[in-house]
Amino acid sequence: MLHPDLKNARARRLPEHGLAEATSLAAALPGLEVVGGEVVRLPKLLPGTLFGTGKVAEIAARLKELDIGLVLIDGPVTPVQQRNLEKEWGVKLLDRTGLILEIFADRARTREGVLQVELAALSYQRTRLVRAWTHLERQRGGLGFVGGPGETQIESDRRAIDDQVVRIKRQLDKVAKTRELHRAARRKVPFPLVALVGYTNAGKSTLFNRITGAEVLVKDMLFATLDPTMRGMEMPDGRKVILSDTVGFISDLPTQLVAAFRATLEEVLEADLILHVRDISHPESAEQAADVADILTSLGVRSETPQFEVWNKLDLVDETARAALVGKAATSDRIFALSAITGQGLPDLLTAVSGAFELSRSDAELSLDFSMGRAHAWLHAEGVIEEETLTDTGWQLRVRWTERQEAAYRAL
Template sequence: MSTNSGFERDKGEFTRGARALIVLPDQGGSSRDADARLDETAGLAAAIGIVVAEKVALRVRQPRPATLIGSGQVEQLAATARMEEADLVVFDASLTPVQQRNLETALEAKVIDRTGLILEIFGERAATAEGRLQVELAHLDYQAGRLVRSWTHLERQRGGFGFLGGPGETQIEADRRLIRDRMARLRRELEGVSRTRGLHRERRQRAPWPVIALVGYTNAGKSTLFNRLTGADVMAENLLFATLDPTLRQIALPGLDKAILSDTVGFVSELPTQLVAAFKATLEEVVSADLLIHVRDVAHPDTEAQRIDVEGVLADIGVSEQTPVIEAWNKLDLLDDEARAARLAEAARREVVVAISALTGEGVDNLRTAVADRLTEGHRRYTITLAAGDGAGAAWLHAHGEVLASEVQGEQASYDVRMSPADFERFEQRHG
């Protein structure tokens, strides 16, 4: 069978169970530990059932336009791929189409880069129609200039998006007009999704209930914390990108009758720009949130680098610097006694940090209190007089403020309420 990389080989579907080499072309200048980077990429591969046969770090002093790595390193990799019987070589780097094609020819194995791997995971994980639209748009944007792939996946209804094999894998020529038309159609559909989300947000703001968004690096424990706070059963596994589609649930907090908690997709270093653009409608939930809980895995060796990556993505998607952020230092249960004591002591010294274990529940009540305090910061005390029979007005006060005292005298009822000036203004507009 003729293949697009120029060698004879049967490449059918082998996403699940494929044997892979993980290759880190280390070009220097990274603050991340090489072993941790290799482990992360191996985790990304394992997330879609790829079997990691070997992990290899290569020092790249001068990137080669044709293959990124040197010719001797290519030969070394080819020998390792044959020895390990690897079907797939995953580069923890961005490859140009030419580099990808040349490496496939030299290594006699499928080659994908970090962006392709992440898009493949998203393609498999997207559970909703919206998620699939977003991933397909990101995939088409990524593949638009890569003539080494086919576009038959456009007719598929579900599943991944063909980086690792599938129908038409040998087809080189792409129908560019079909791609452009499909991308335009997807963007129109996603614009409709964005408008719908905007209407939902406006409705919530009129209610109004504060919206809290969980953000953080992938596999930091956001979904476990979401389940702990809401009693929901959102998928929470030790997998990178276990959550793709946003989930919203109602929660109660001290002094707040109701708040909306949103679980969002995890971020990752070098998150493909195509995904950031395609997931704009989803990430708008983060941009418009009243408060962010940045969930951090403090047991991870690269936790500081992960924090920087997350803050970079938040800036990229347009989160205001004025949006309050509380850091939840998660996974205390994975630390030894000395490291745990150090984290607890450091968290206690910082106002916007709460140390927790979402798995065991340790510190979660402290997090609830910290979130409530931050949301009600700046609330003032108001004395409000209503008709004694105005049940709707009284209910509104209880729902949107903290009723400290109430007294009924004849036909009037007086309430001492603590609430935000914005809520008081809304109350006046509604009830006069």
């Protein structure tokens, strides 16, 4: 595992922590054993080989000595650099984007997830055909005047990839329409949507399971959750909400994946409340939080959508630091320090979630005639009626409801 560190580059995090994260990424891929890692300091990036000739030769000798078959570079590598380095080192090479794509391909379970990964992989492969085909001068034939000069192999492969991309996008459009129907149906259900977001391995799925009693895969591993999971649940005060667990974010997330998983993350765009889960025990928790904020902004999450910060993994912090974190969180009504493993601090979060929706309720006066019995029954079932008067023609009501409940009522 090699982590290039460009001199004078404005990096958000320390290169040693970047290398550690990249190593964890590699460990998340089954069958891959990382035998070593190194931060490579670079005065500048060389367009042909990324590293200088001396460093390329030094790494080549070490790879031969250790009998390495795969080199991972934690950063972007151009197709030309990849081709040249593979030739020099005699190994297969994967950059950060390629590694994340491999992990996503291994983890995706739903049809939409599989299609999105395939689409992202095709977009990535299309730019790297130069590596696969070194015989670009070879022409595929034409007969007589019909065929003309023929076409290069790379043009043929590029067209084949474009055809696959079109096919997958059509399939994804169908899935997206189905998801929109589901969302439209859910909008009629007056339950607020709460989305868990955060850096990968921040403990979102553990918190999701702790709150809902679900059994979503939990593992101390990057990208343990890829496909979104949703559960209806009842809060301590009896209020019902829908909780959504989403794919974890990561710094320098490949642009192909941001675009491909936009549909999956639409649940976050629809959310009434976002819980930003942070691994508060991580040495770069603040930098991870900044990365998450950047990605949420790029996805188009509305600034007015309320957000709570959840400082998770208190159980991994020493007692003195834990007391300081709990005290600091107590000074804000939007920060909650807790442990999803032990349950410490969880009741305060749940109370605040319920309270967030209580604050957003408004009063309204309604006049219903007797022909609107279904709407009258629905309002009673939702428990939003504050005062009711029977008239000669129907009911005069004063209700207190959320925006979502009002929208659902109007749609009846």
